[in-house]
Amino acid sequence: GSLRVRQDYMIAQGLLAPFEEGNEDDPRMLEMALARIRQLSAHEIGHTLGIFHNFAASVNGRESVMDYPHPKVDIKNGELDLSDAYDVGIGDWDIVTIKFGYQDFPNGINEKEALNKILEAAHLDGLKYISDSDARPQGGAHPYAHLWEYGNDPATQLSHILEVRKIALDNFGEANIRKGTSMSELEDVLVPIYLFHRYQLEGTVKLIGGLDYYYKLRGDNQPNPEIVDAATQRKALNEMLKAIDAKVLAIPENLLDLIPTRPAGISSSRELFSGNTGPSLDALGIAETAAELSVSLILNPQRANRLVEYGARDNNLTLKETIDELMESSWNKKKERGYLGSIQDVVNSVVTKNLIELHASGQSNPLTKAIVASELIKLSQMLSERSNDPMALHASMMIDSYLDDPSEFEAPRTLSAPPGSPIGSGPMFYCEF
């Protein structure tokens, strides 16, 4: 719990750049952190009363304290507003669970029927319930079961979160830390802002190859499972691809110029960016970390297998079309010069590596492997002709070397993102707040 509060305080500090003068007291950060503790207290009391997580509550308008909430950031006149960061009080789903679990019925009432009526009424009210095992996996299919996000539409919500992130990055600078703090510690505040969209990516990607389903019982009023419609899947893919645009991935150069290496006495930590440039911030490595988050989610093997199946069954988005769109956002995109061009190289490299890994994965079924193999062969041929593009030639060599002997091939290691949520996951009642 205390870690979450510290993390929230830091997020608010990164979003608001509150120290214009240098050391003023801005109550908004403390207010947001306290609102978080209030919400967390209600959540843990919920567990004490026997209630499971409900990770589909945030799409219902924050209807349960048993979800994991992301701070809600509004944009007002171009400025970030945290005044409604966390909901107050319990939600409609929480009332349903307490009624279901604790209500005494008068004599003569058929308890089972009465309990079923509570759940049927909840469904008619539009309340959804999806718990841990469907919400946590990276290959998850449920379009509304996500941790650490908010908003009614996961596809459009990513646009909003990227806009919030852009405003915060544009405003980022000295005013994000107190006067007298080591300038190197700007990095600590920058990490959660740069990766501000990471959980929304995990939410939005579940629409791609997504399956909308309920924990249905025979005879109840809940619908059967349904493949997410093609337009929604395509919209989600389009949004996901915006997150690998070089302009989105580039840490602004004025920030790179502002953040020195850490002095003796202020040690590094695992909550900072990792990199391969020695003491200085690894701008290209950081871009790689963020590109990897998006691309590895899109090309998750379980998701790819579903795209193959749903595309065949439902005239829906296919794996082939998904890879084609990825190509349009990477190798087929016109490359800028300079810094942005180098970031584009990073994205192109990440896409190639993830295609190889999808082909190599033991989870990919033969149909998925066949489609990816044919795309890799085509890509290698195309890249081998780009004689004045070193990254293209390198990627072509990498693909050929993999296809020549997959068992001997070692994919390049990507830098991993610092942890964002507390570590660990487990059975239903394990709470990792």
Ligand SMILES: [Zn+2]
């Ligand atoms: Zn919990």
